[in-house]
Amino acid sequence: MSFPFVDSHNKTYSVRDGSDWEQTLKPRLHERLNASANVVLFLSSETKYSRALREEIDYAINTKGLPIIVVYPELTTKAEIHTPSGFTTKVKNLWDKLPVFRDNKYKVPVLHIPYNKVLIRKALDNSDFRVATKTTADDYFYK
Numbered sequence: 001m002s003f004p005f006v007d008s009h010n011k012t013y014s015v016r017d018g019s020d021w022e023q024t025l026k027p028r029l030h031e032r033l034n035a036s037a038n039v040v041l042f043l044s045s046e047t048k049y050s051r052a053l054r055e056e057i058d059y060a061i062n063t064k065g066l067p068i069i070v071v072y073p074e075l076t077t078k079a080e081i082h083t084p085s086g087f088t089t090k091v092k093n094l095w096d097k098l099p100v101f102r103d104n105k106y107k108v109p110v111l112h113i114p115y116n117k118v119l120i121r122k123a124l125d126n127s128d129f130r131v132a133t134k135t136t137a138d139d140y141f142y143k
Contacts, residue, residue, distance in 0.1 A: 025052065026055060029052065033059055033060050033063075033064055036064070036066055036131070037132065038067045038068065038130055039056070039060045039067070039068050040069045040071060040124075041069070041070045041071070041101070042071050043070050043071070043072055043094050043098065044073045047094070047097050049097060049099075053098070054098075054100050057100045058104070061100075061105065064131065065108055066108060067108050067109040067110070067130065067131060067135075068105065068108060068109075068111070068129075069110075069124070069129055070111065070113070071113055071115055071120060071123075072113070073115045075090070075114040076115055078113075078141065078142055078143065080114055081112050081114055082112065082143075105139065106137060106138075107137055108137050109137055110138070110139050110140065111123050111128075111129050111140045111141070112140070122142070
């Protein structure tokens with residue numbers, strides 16, 4: 001199944017693994033985010049808090065104000081994301097893997113969804129989570 005988004009990483013020319021961070025990689029990352037309407041973040045127990053991911057999330061939120069759509073690949077139901085008492089412990093623990101996300105997400109609209117094709121498509125089609133038409137900064141989820 002295809003999804004209705006354009007991969008901004010394909011909009012700029014590629015870089016080599018041995019490229020310099022400050023001179024090449026970081027500017028290309030910024031260039032790609034400048035061309036983005038939002039960020040789709042796959043957050044799982046396997047997520048590594050790398051310099052590139054930290055920079056991407058920091059720049060996306062704090063410089064560009066990009067909405068974030070967080071997809072949790074290890075969670076498949078809405079109830080695993082949020083219950084009547086709030087976000088689940090499992091989700092909050094995953095936020096702790098990315099402190100720059102956890103500590104700054106209040107600045108932009110963030111939609112939390114399980115790994116479900118229908119919900120991913122719905123999120124990508126939702127204009128509330130695009131920079132030009134974004135909704136109020138807060139945490140959102142599908143009930």
